[in-house]
Amino acid sequence: MLDSDFSTYTIYEWFEFEPSEDEEYISTVSRKIRIPKIVITRSSVSFHMSKPKVSRLGVFIRDGFRCQYCGMRVSYKNLTVDHVVPKSRGGKTDWMNVVTSCMDCNIKKGDRTPEEANMTLIKEPHIPFISILNARDIDLKFYPEWEQFILR
Numbered sequence: 001m002l003d004s005d006f007s008t009y010t011i012y013e014w015f016e017f018e019p020s021e022d023e024e025y026i027s028t029v030s031r032k033i034r035i036p037k038i039v040i041t042r043s044s045v046s047f048h049m050s051k052p053k054v055s056r057l058g059v060f061i062r063d064g065f066r067c068q069y070c071g072m073r074v075s076y077k078n079l080t081v082d083h084v085v086p087k088s089r090g091g092k093t094d095w096m097n098v099v100t101s102c103m104d105c106n107i108k109k110g111d112r113t114p115e116e117a118n119m120t121l122i123k124e125p126h127i128p129f130i131s132i133l134n135a136r137d138i139d140l141k142f143y144p145e146w147e148q149f150i151l152r
């Protein structure tokens with residue numbers, strides 16, 4: 001059972017807590033600072049507005065680990081990242097041009113556009129919010145107290 005009795009502190013109040021032996025902390029020249037498990041920010045505009053970097057895992061998470069051509073959910077090792085407009089045809093590696101594809105669909109599509117290959121995307125690629133990628137990527141076994149703050 002998680003302890004849901006949380007309190008909030010300003011950063012200066014937080015500095016006053018001495019870390020105990022079993023707590024994680026960072027050392028500065030003058031003090032040890034406990035590492036907070038949860039940080040609340042007043043504003044996260046720049047955080048949400050920043051464009052997440054394209055990554056293989058990020059593309060799979062955005063697409064729900066589902067092939068964007070046949071709609072099949074496939075295991076991680078059988079997923080590929082497909083360039084909708086092939087790289088050889090000037091297609092860029094950006095969120096709007098990469099989708100999750102199963103191995104079979106990627107081979108079938110080859111070096112063609114979906115139209116040329118007579119294949120249809122089940123949904124148009126989009127730029128995901130960085131928070132979606134981060135939240136799903138968190139391994140809660142290390143920080144179970146985060147569970148109640150994460151939307152899945």
Ligand SMILES: [Zn+2]
Pocket residue numbers: 067068069070071072101102103104105106
């Ligand atoms: Zn497929």
